[in-house]
Amino acid sequence: MNAEVFVLGAAAVFGIGLYGLLIAGHLMRKLLALNLMVSAVFLLLLLASEPIAGTIAGQPDPLPQALILTGIVIAVSTTAFALALMVRYFARTGQSALDPDSADDD
Amino acid sequence: MSAGLLIDLSLVLMLVGLALQVVRGHGLFRGIVFFVAFGLAMALAWARLGVPDLALADAAIGAGVTGALMLAAFRRLVELDPAQARPTVAPHSPLALAIALLAALLVAVIGLTTIGLEHDPGRAGGQVLERLPETGLGNPVTGVLLVFRGFDTLLEMVVLLAALLGARIVTAGDRVPVRAASGEVLPLVGSLRAIVIPLTLLVAVHLLIQGADDAGGAFQAGAVLAAAGVLLLLSGRLVPSERATGMLRFALVLGIAAFMLMAWWPIMQGRGLLAPPGKGTILAVEAAMMLSIGLTLTLLFSGSAGVRAEPS
Numbered sequence: 001m002n003a004e005v006f007v008l009g010a011a012a013v014f015g016i017g018l019y020g021l022l023i024a025g026h027l028m029r030k031l032l033a034l035n036l037m038v039s040a041v042f043l044l045l046l047l048a049s050e051p052i053a054g055t056i057a058g059q060p061d062p063l064p065q066a067l068i069l070t071g072i073v074i075a076v077s078t079t080a081f082a083l084a085l086m087v088r089y090f091a092r093t094g095q096s097a098l099d100p101d102s103a104d105d106d
Numbered sequence: 107m108s109a110g111l112l113i114d115l116s117l118v119l120m121l122v123g124l125a126l127q128v129v130r131g132h133g134l135f136r137g138i139v140f141f142v143a144f145g146l147a148m149a150l151a152w153a154r155l156g157v158p159d160l161a162l163a164d165a166a167i168g169a170g171v172t173g174a175l176m177l178a179a180f181r182r183l184v185e186l187d188p189a190q191a192r193p194t195v196a197p198h199s200p201l202a203l204a205i206a207l208l209a210a211l212l213v214a215v216i217g218l219t220t221i222g223l224e225h226d227p228g229r230a231g232g233q234v235l236e237r238l239p240e241t242g243l244g245n246p247v248t249g250v251l252l253v254f255r256g257f258d259t260l261l262e263m264v265v266l267l268a269a270l271l272g273a274r275i276v277t278a279g280d281r282v283p284v285r286a287a288s289g290e291v292l293p294l295v296g297s298l299r300a301i302v303i304p305l306t307l308l309v310a311v312h313l314l315i316q317g318a319d320d321a322g323g324a325f326q327a328g329a330v331l332a333a334a335g336v337l338l339l340l341s342g343r344l345v346p347s348e349r350a351t352g353m354l355r356f357a358l359v360l361g362i363a364a365f366m367l368m369a370w371w372p373i374m375q376g377r378g379l380l381a382p383p384g385k386g387t388i389l390a391v392e393a394a395m396m397l398s399i400g401l402t403l404t405l406l407f408s409g410s411a412g413v414r415a416e417p418s
């Protein structure tokens with residue numbers, strides 16, 4: 001395993017997610033981009049930990065794993081709620097972007 | 107160049123390429139599909155990093171459930187306005203590109219610094235492994251989730267329920283439920299369902315029980331259960347209903363109730379809040395959590411107050 005390769009990959013995904021968040025007009029695109037950033041942060045969180053010394057085959061630290069697992073569930077909860085908000089917003093206003101001027105990709 | 111490095115490089119390149127497609131791909135639908143593919147690639151990356159629990163969780167929850175929820179929301183958008191399905195492309199912005207590049211650089215520097223740091227030998231992770239035998243569990247991640255940091259997991263269950271209640275409150279007046287089936291009877295769906303649903307349930311229960319000692323656990327199992335629920339909704343065997351039965355509400359809070367019982371029971375016996383329960387108790391609580399998680403995610407997908415079975 002080459003931690004550096006994954007760190008650089010996570011940084012790239014984070015940057016791509018941020019770029020997507022900034023350029024997207026459509027709220028669902030923003031959500032997709034946010035979820036990309038979340039994944040990158042999870043990857044970094046795991047990479048920052050190191051295997052526990054003195055265990056068989058260097059067992060990965062269980063604590064960040066549990067935190068990430070919790071994070072994945074929280075991410076899906078907030079995404080579900082945000083999607084419900086977005087559908088409601090669209091049903092009421094007919095807009096898919098918060099700022100009507102930037103409603104570019106709908 | 108070693109084979110390991112080659113695998114890591116191709117995995118990372120795949121992640122970056124898929125992420126680019128999510129952001130730059132034409133049209134929302136393509137973006138969602140590429141996001142699901144990204145989630146599966148993340149699962150591969152987790153497996154490569156030696157954390158199978160996260161690989162299962164990201165495949166089931168990150169890719170599966172999130173993707174299903176996105177597609178359900180997309181369909182509702184298209185029902186409201188068919189123009190939403192048109193392929194489009196996001197504009198290019200040099201300023202956003204500069205900001206994103208700087209952010210990526212910052213994250214890379216932080217990441218590369220942290221992986222070089224010395225770690226405290228007495229940190230919590232080591233203590234978890236040391237004291238794991240007291241819990242009777244073999245999987246340290248389940249140990250952390252259900253015992254050592256049980257309070258976190260209890261609140262996580264509450265967040266999931268709060269998300270469902272919030273989504274219900276927000277959309278209750280809109281009357282745009284997912285139409286379960288297209289109305290036409292497809293001849294192969296019934297027999298496919300007869301094979302897939304029992305297998306899905308088997309996988310869910312297997313993940314739950316295996317989670318005590320090996321990769322798996324209540325959240326992965328609950329997500330697999332939700333997959334069965336989504337399949338039943340899509341094939342018209344379950345239909346959204348605007349009324350939640352008492353039984354359904356009970357099942358929604360069952361996981362939280364069982365968890366709280368597990369937390370309080372040791373106090374009654376004079377031990378302390380969230381004192382380590384036995385393995386049997388943990389599995390029973392996890393089973394209750396699996397049911398609640400599966401049902402909550404299914405209801406988030408259907409976007410309705412309840413579901414009821416439709417005789418086929």
